Amino acid sequence: MDGSKSVRRKRRSAIGCALALVAILAASCSARTPPPGGATPVAAAPAAASQEPPAAAKQADPLSSWNAGAAKDAIVAFVARVTREDGPDFVPPSERIATFDNDGTLWSEQPMYVQLAFALDRVQELAPRHPEWHSKEPFKSILDGDTKAALAGGEHAILDLIAATHAGTTTEEFDSIVRQWILTAHHPRTGRPYIEMVYQPMLELLAYLRANGFKTFIVSGGGVDFMRPWAGDVYGIPPEQVVGSRAKLKYEVRDGVPRIERLAAVDLVDDKAGKPVGIQQQIGQRPIAAFGNSDGDFEMLEWTTSGSGARLGTIIHHTDPTREWAYDRDSPIGTLAHALDEAPKRGWVVVDMKQDWKVVYPYEQ
């Protein structure tokens, strides 16, 4: 597979701009090992309030990768409000639900969604078993090395691609495939394993919220079965707290062995208006805090922040072309226009990655 791997790598590099033609669906990948087990809500600790923490608190700043500023202050002030037991905005731990988009919010989504890179690799991997792909789009173009043509079909081409390359396995087989891939695949620009391209400030934020009695959930357009295998190790988020797009599933006993098969049909697209639906289906209550980075997160932030009581809506704005990427309105990946326009009117916090983050990736430390 060494030869085909280098071919694949070359093809992958051509995909970057091709992806500028498409959008939606795709998903997520990985990060650095933060303190695990974070899913277990810790008894609410009093949150260090805001601007002027005492010397001791400063020393142990749980958000040490965040620069002082309006964004950090707003987050810390919100946590203080909802955890102050005698305060007017106190929220019991059982209702401290925080939801996070994944791609572009917890890890990098450029130059293409990690799950799309995974799907392209799967096409190469599965091609020998699918001779018909040599005359069927978008597979034909991918196998011919012309990813731009492959993805010219837009959203539908990607959906077809994801469905076909992700289906026909059992959930447990797919879990193994993802685990193996995520450990060996590398980001085309940094050469780092994808799981190292998570955002250090967001890892700290996840841990900080959990230490304050929050339950943290991923709510991503990415495939739920693509995220669950590594979200525990990387983000400290257990499988049941990962909400994502999903395939239809079928339970059956084959040759005496029970299995759950992933079918080639989409059951939920957990993006845009699909996010509040996914939240209601799986979490069953409205979050009080939500974090996203694109217009695909608009409805999740809208739903979260229109509830009563203290609410926090936060947008991660990609403003750092040197350490990460700078993009918003004109980017087909992570398009951010409507949500950015609405943020000031709705009191949403906008995090300026360049200004607000001391470091981006854990390996910079």
Add this chain to the structure above:
Amino acid sequence: MDGSKSVRRKRRSAIGCALALVAILAASCSARTPPPGGATPVAAAPAAASQEPPAAAKQADPLSSWNAGAAKDAIVAFVARVTREDGPDFVPPSERIATFDNDGTLWSEQPMYVQLAFALDRVQELAPRHPEWHSKEPFKSILDGDTKAALAGGEHAILDLIAATHAGTTTEEFDSIVRQWILTAHHPRTGRPYIEMVYQPMLELLAYLRANGFKTFIVSGGGVDFMRPWAGDVYGIPPEQVVGSRAKLKYEVRDGVPRIERLAAVDLVDDKAGKPVGIQQQIGQRPIAAFGNSDGDFEMLEWTTSGSGARLGTIIHHTDPTREWAYDRDSPIGTLAHALDEAPKRGWVVVDMKQDWKVVYPYEQ
């Protein structure tokens, strides 16, 4: 509404045998307040092993409503096996997933599923807004007081009934309706609020498992939106740990207010082969312990106990016509035949309610 209430009560009593004609879908109801917040996995405590607990442990038996016997021993031995850190069957807390059916497993489902009683009450409640129901089955028969005829359409009639009476509200409105109903409705035989008709031994079992690092989930054919409003108070199970049948949902902004509407279409029937599917969708990993009482739970137990390592499958067998009900093969509600036949071959524990439980309901104590 007093007059119509007494009418309703009369009609309800006629429904008992009518329900003998139907099956599936329906759902759940309520119980007594156990120690709340149980959803938070406690650090694994060493489980008191089995037959001969020391005097101190005996005094504080966490399963004090269970009589000594094979069923209790099997449960305690299983918990000891998976929590013994240096043992060959140790399971880390993150994988200690236990799933419980609700109707007939955590609370009584006779003489009819509680959710069906709720749906029948909803028909009366909503009738003034639906003049067409007076000439449309199954509503016409219900409004005419002939529930037997109403339910003669079998499963489809019930599905229509649930869909129609549960739809057209937002998720938050429905939540309020259920909360109000569950506090005021009473069981036709005991006259107790439904939430007092939960099984004391099962409340103890839920707490015991959680004290041993398990996460406890409901996986019920009942409607998820019908169970979540009270499952926290009654079972200590938070909304995200309730899996159930569900309606399709739609997010929209109406008159400037974001809302999630429950549509008149079924998204998942979380029964039989739908249970492993619901488990995979929402929990994302295979349970190591599962508890049910009917053939509708067969696939959940099959899926759970066919995984590798130590597994526990348990069937609650309704054998007590005096304190509860006695039924299995010939009951259309909670039919138990295939799963009962398979239990010995598959090593599943069968709990004999009459023999194994000291008390059934919390109010007997």
